[in-house]
Amino acid sequence: MKLKNIAIIAVFAAITLSCDQTPPKEVKNNTEEIVEKKTPKDVKVPKLTLEEAIRLSELPLHCIETEYPNKPSQVVNSAADIQSPKELHPAFYGCFDWHSAVHGHWSLVSLLKTFPDIENQEEIREKLKQRISPENIAAEIAYFNKPYNKSYERTYGWAWLLKLAEELQTWNDPLGKELSENLKPLEEIIATRYEEFLPKLNYPVRVGTHSNTAFGLSLAYDYAKTTKNESLKNVIEKRARDFYMNDQDCPIGWEPSGTDFLSPCLEEADLMAKILPKEEFLTWVNAFLPELSNPNFDLKPGIVTDRTDGHLVHLDGLNFSRAWCFYQIAKTSPKFAHLNTLANEHINYSLPNLTGDSYEGSHWLGTFAIYALQQQN
Numbered sequence: 001m002k003l004k005n006i007a008i009i010a011v012f013a014a015i016t017l018s019c020d021q022t023p024p025k026e027v028k029n030n031t032e033e034i035v036e037k038k039t040p041k042d043v044k045v046p047k048l049t050l051e052e053a054i055r056l057s058e059l060p061l062h063c064i065e066t067e068y069p070n071k072p073s074q075v076v077n078s079a080a081d082i083q084s085p086k087e088l089h090p091a092f093y094g095c096f097d098w099h100s101a102v103h104g105h106w107s108l109v110s111l112l113k114t115f116p117d118i119e120n121q122e123e124i125r126e127k128l129k130q131r132i133s134p135e136n137i138a139a140e141i142a143y144f145n146k147p148y149n150k151s152y153e154r155t156y157g158w159a160w161l162l163k164l165a166e167e168l169q170t171w172n173d174p175l176g177k178e179l180s181e182n183l184k185p186l187e188e189i190i191a192t193r194y195e196e197f198l199p200k201l202n203y204p205v206r207v208g209t210h211s212n213t214a215f216g217l218s219l220a221y222d223y224a225k226t227t228k229n230e231s232l233k234n235v236i237e238k239r240a241r242d243f244y245m246n247d248q249d250c251p252i253g254w255e256p257s258g259t260d261f262l263s264p265c266l267e268e269a270d271l272m273a274k275i276l277p278k279e280e281f282l283t284w285v286n287a288f289l290p291e292l293s294n295p296n297f298d299l300k301p302g303i304v305t306d307r308t309d310g311h312l313v314h315l316d317g318l319n320f321s322r323a324w325c326f327y328q329i330a331k332t333s334p335k336f337a338h339l340n341t342l343a344n345e346h347i348n349y350s351l352p353n354l355t356g357d358s359y360e361g362s363h364w365l366g367t368f369a370i371y372a373l374q375q376q377n
Helices: 003-018 050-063 098-114 121-131 134-144 156-169 174-200 213-227 230-244 264-275 278-288 314-330 338-354 365-374
Strands: none
Touching (some): 050 098, 098 156, 134 174, 156 174, 156 213, 174 213, 213 230, 213 264, 264 278, 264 314, 314 338, 338 365
């Protein structure tokens, strides 16, 4: 072919390509998957309505007195320690494990505060009064003070215990005041252990499950601020800065791992959004997760293939916890407003599946759903 003809064909091809006005599809997370970007108006905004509250309250109501199956996670010091879950933990023996029992109680208190006239209020109040009694809390304290139990439920269960304490202290109700006083001795032990432990922790735990340091600090920080525990608040602020201030380019594209229920990247950002002044946080998060400010940033919900598998169903929890992190980050600046849409998508994927769910998920996922929905405000 003559050079003149080749040149004409090249020019024609260039003109044709330049005239193609079809907007490009979004390329998600450096993969070859091509997706249509949804707009906020296309995504339903989930709400914690009275109807939803009744449905979610049934999950902890069902499990806080369900002793078996149970995962005690116990160090046995002698034959005397081999007792039933209810004997070991008369306050928090249900819901499969100690921390789930604790945050199940938090769920019920939180729902009562939000919907004081909820139709099952009498049942909720009675169960709370039975479980959080002075005698039961004294037995819980005795367990925590046994040899080898100093680190029991550190820090995930600790964080939820303090969250429950915070919820009770801010409940303007005679029952709330009574239960808060009953819980206080155990609350003080956990707060003290946090303060003793954090200076010894040289490196944060960056996983997507219970021992994630950022998550534990986030709930404990809420408690410390609300209850004006300045000592605990200060140590959390210091250690969070020590652990995370120099972090950059968190590989969120590597998430999730197969059984995550927390996002290592987003939980860290959620914590730093709480402790850093606004402008300092915006500078920090731009280095830590620069992609978040892109209006086209997308992150698909974790897909659950078997909700009867106690580990695979963790991914429903991941969707709720990602949502509360997205909501928290979005509050810091209008440039993160699009994260609210991602949060809504994550909740919408997992929330309908809580009805009729197997015990592997139902004993704990209601709490995560409630906490995520609360963070919209």
